Amino acid sequence: MEIRLSGSPGEVRAALLDQDRLIDIALWRPGNPDGWGDIHAVRIIRHFTELGGAFVQLLHGEEGFLTTRKKEPEGSLLCAQIIRAAQNGKGVRLKPITPPDNFSSIQLPSLFRRGPSPLEDLAKQASEAPLLIDDMAITQNMPHALKRRIRRVTKSFDSFLENEWDELAQPKCSLGTFTAHITPTPSLTAIDLDTSSHPDFAANVACFPLLLRQIRLRNLSGTILIDPAGVRSHKRPALVPFLRKAVDNENDPVPPKVMGITPSGLLELTRPRRRPPLHELLTSSHGQALTILRDILRENRQGSTLNAPPSFLHALEKDPIALKEFTLAYGKPLHLRATPPEIAFTPWSLS
Numbered sequence: 001m002e003i004r005l006s007g008s009p010g011e012v013r014a015a016l017l018d019q020d021r022l023i024d025i026a027l028w029r030p031g032n033p034d035g036w037g038d039i040h041a042v043r044i045i046r047h048f049t050e051l052g053g054a055f056v057q058l059l060h061g062e063e064g065f066l067t068t069r070k071k072e073p074e075g076s077l078l079c080a081q082i083i084r085a086a087q088n089g090k091g092v093r094l095k096p097i098t099p100p101d102n103f104s105s106i107q108l109p110s111l112f113r114r115g116p117s118p119l120e121d122l123a124k125q126a127s128e129a130p131l132l133i134d135d136m137a138i139t140q141n142m143p144h145a146l147k148r149r150i151r152r153v154t155k156s157f158d159s160f161l162e163n164e165w166d167e168l169a170q171p172k173c174s175l176g177t178f179t180a181h182i183t184p185t186p187s188l189t190a191i192d193l194d195t196s197s198h199p200d201f202a203a204n205v206a207c208f209p210l211l212l213r214q215i216r217l218r219n220l221s222g223t224i225l226i227d228p229a230g231v232r233s234h235k236r237p238a239l240v241p242f243l244r245k246a247v248d249n250e251n252d253p254v255p256p257k258v259m260g261i262t263p264s265g266l267l268e269l270t271r272p273r274r275r276p277p278l279h280e281l282l283t284s285s286h287g288q289a290l291t292i293l294r295d296i297l298r299e300n301r302q303g304s305t306l307n308a309p310p311s312f313l314h315a316l317e318k319d320p321i322a323l324k325e326f327t328l329a330y331g332k333p334l335h336l337r338a339t340p341p342e343i344a345f346t347p348w349s350l351s
């Protein structure tokens with residue numbers, strides 16, 4: 001196995017491969033960590049017994065939800081760990097943990113320790129795999145424990161791997177003779193299986209391993225409903241054992257759980273929500289702003305002022321690492337100018 005890394009201002013794309021077969025990916029943004037696994041001192045704001053916990057205040061006034069049965073006094077400080085990063089329009093979720101020895105001296109919400117980065121999580125899946133890079137600048141923010149595994153190569157991401165990565169940003173994907181149409185919603189992710197051939201029971205079973213790999217690569221989570229193709233309703237329950245077998249064989253580090261079949265004949269599984277899904281990372285204001293920086297460098301565009309929507313610029317201003325890395329690569333700083341509302345239809349421009 002090997003892990004290939006490709007860097008651009010503010011982010012590192014990482015791909016775990018086994019003999020050129022894509023196993024898993026990670027998107028690491030050191031200037032804007034998602035917070036998963038972070039340990040905080042949090043202040044109780046208000047209890048919501050009906051929801052099984054309390055809203056809490058974190059560092060810099062950020063709010064989250066603490067899952068707990070204990071009803072600590074409002075205003076008190078607790079030690080907690082983020083178990084679900086902010087995603088899907090919802091804030092972080094935390095669980096209480098045993099505080100460190102010096103916790104009694106803490107008076108305000110604060111961050112004790114960062115959790116593992118997405119790159120560290122990916123590296124754990126293949127503890128001896130080398131990290132292949134073509135730009136030493138990638139190592140600047142890398143944890144020291146990973147630097148011993150670095151190996152320099154001429155090109156870390158070839159055109160094939162670039163295409164695979166780009167395809168993960170699309171709402172549909174090829175599963176052999178099938179096509180999966182993936183539709184995330186606030187409450188669940190719907191996956192419609194389709195094919196131009198004549199689908200049958202065996203063909204649906206054959207596509208399950210490829211589908212589970214896509215769920216893993218895209219980090220889809222929460223409730224996932226799958227609509228098989230060409231299988232009559234009364235036969236669909238028989239697909240469940242085959243889906244469970246595909247889940248077991250995938251060895252996903254965030255393993256889904258097959259719930260069974262819904263009354264309407266949809267296959268249902270759930271996958272724990274931890275880090276934000278890939279589509280959210282790519283379509284967020286921060287993600288789109290980083291894509292702009294990467295495109296400017298890749299296309300060698302000339303200019304000194306980036307004209308973009310205010311949300312994009314605010315995201316960049318909160319990520320000093322991205323702007324610093326861009327300046328080093330571009331040779332000069334980039335001035336930021338908010339796009340006026342009357343030309344909001346123009347995504348961005350460089351002047």
